Amino acid sequence: EVQLVESGGGLVQPGGSLRLSCAASGFIFGSYGMSWVRQAPGKGLEWVSTISGSGGSTYYADSVKGRFTISRDNSKNTLYLQMNSLRAEDTAVYYCAKDLYSSSWYGFDCWGQGTLVTVSS
Amino acid sequence: QSALTQPASVSGSPGQSITISCTGTSSDVGSYDLVSWYQQYPGKAPKLMIYEGVNRPSGVSNRFSGSKSGNTASLTISGLQAEDEADYYCCSYAGSSTVFGGGTKLTVL
Numbered sequence: 001e002v003q004l005v006e007s008g009g010g011l012v013q014p015g016g017s018l019r020l021s022c023a024a025s026g027f028i029f030g031s032y033g034m035s036w037v038r039q040a041p042g043k044g045l046e047w048v049s050t051i052s053g054s055g056g057s058t059y060y061a062d063s064v065k066g067r068f069t070i071s072r073d074n075s076k077n078t079l080y081l082q083m084n085s086l087r088a089e090d091t092a093v094y095y096c097a098k099d100l101y102s103s104s105w106y107g108f109d110c111w112g113q114g115t116l117v118t119v120s121s
Numbered sequence: 122q123s124a125l126t127q128p129a130s131v132s133g134s135p136g137q138s139i140t141i142s143c144t145g146t147s148s149d150v151g152s153y154d155l156v157s158w159y160q161q162y163p164g165k166a167p168k169l170m171i172y173e174g175v176n177r178p179s180g181v182s183n184r185f186s187g188s189k190s191g192n193t194a195s196l197t198i199s200g201l202q203a204e205d206e207a208d209y210y211c212c213s214y215a216g217s218s219t220v221f222g223g224g225t226k227l228t229v230l
Contacts, residue, residue, distance in 0.1 A: 033220070037167075044124070044224040045159070045167065045210050059217050100172055105214040107157035107172035114166060 002026040002110045009115030016119070020113055022079040022096030024121050030054070030074035033104035036081050036091035039114075048094070049081065050104050059104075064090075086119045093117075113117050125150065125211055125222035132228040138199040141225045143211030144192060151192035155214035158187060158196045160207045162223075167210065170195060203229050 008020040022034070036048040049070040050059045058070050069082040079096050093116050097108035122196055126144040133139040143150065143158075156174045159167035169178055171187035172195060184199045194213070198205055206229045211222040 025126065037221075045161075045212075045221045047212075047219040047221060050219065061218065095166060100169070100178075105153075105155050107155075107169055107212070108159075108167075109167035109169045109178060113166075116160075 002098065004098065004110055004112035005027055006094065006096050006112040006115040009094065009117045011118045011120065013121050014087060014119055017023070017082070017084045018086065018117060020081040020083065020094055020096075020115060020117070022081075022098075024077045024079065027098070029072075029077040031102050033099035033102070034072060034079045035097045035099065035104070035108060035112075036070060036079075036094055037097055037108070038090075038094045038117075040089075040092040044091075046092070050099075051079070051104055052104065083117070086117075088119050091117060091119045122163060123220070125213060125220055127209075127211060127222040127225045129223070130226045131229065133198075133201045134230045135203065137201050139227065141196045141198075141209055141211075141227070143194040143196070143213075143222045145194070145215075145220070145225050146192055146214055149213040149215035149220055150189065150194050152216075153214045154189070156187065156189060156194040157212045158185075158194075159210045159212065161210065162207050170209075181204060185228055198227070201229055205229055 027059040035050040098110040100106040100109045158171040161167040
């Protein structure tokens with residue numbers, strides 16, 4: 001069974017940093033692109049970032065470019081999101097999601113349960 | 122990276138059919154057959170319902186179907202059931218990025 005489990009969320013002050021992790025199991029992790037998608041309280045889904053299976057290609061939403069860094073450790077089956085210079089508008093549940101195919105952009109067929117990040121003083 | 126446009130809400134009675142539209146631009150929906158649709162219950166993670174505009178993952182009811190015309194994609198749910206009441210989001214490739222719609226709340230009357 002494919003499973004994604006996020007961790008690392010919490011309360012952080014504006015300007016602070018946080019690193020999210022997503023532990024994957026049940027599939028060949030390094031063969032699939034992975035993404036982070038967030039959802040602010042009471043709002044819709046927002047794509048944050050995508051990384052290729054090898055980790056060699058990364059993509060970011062304009063809203064986080066230069067502040068967030070996506071990475072992966074295929075030996076540990078783990079996806080990461082390093083979030084720096086956090087703002088109040090980054091407050092959201094952050095989901096990790098598995099790409100449907102080895103190539104990205106076709107859709108996300110498995111999602112974690114999400115981890116809440118709250119940016120507030 | 123502007124969000125795709127969806128109606129805020131739609132409703133229908135059990136057994137009826139409804140359609141949710143998703144309007145983008147020639148830079149996203151109109152240029153790629155890479156629209157996906159997600160169902161989300163309150164407090165839960167989204168679930169993939171349609172990918173590549175028209176394909177259903179295994180396990181998804183054939184009451185759900187997708188289509189596209191120009192810059193607008195659509196999700197149709199036939200034979201509405203109470204369990205279909207949820208939020209629905211469209212999503213499209215937009216050239217080295219992905220963009221979601223604002224979401225549509227489906228109410229089954």
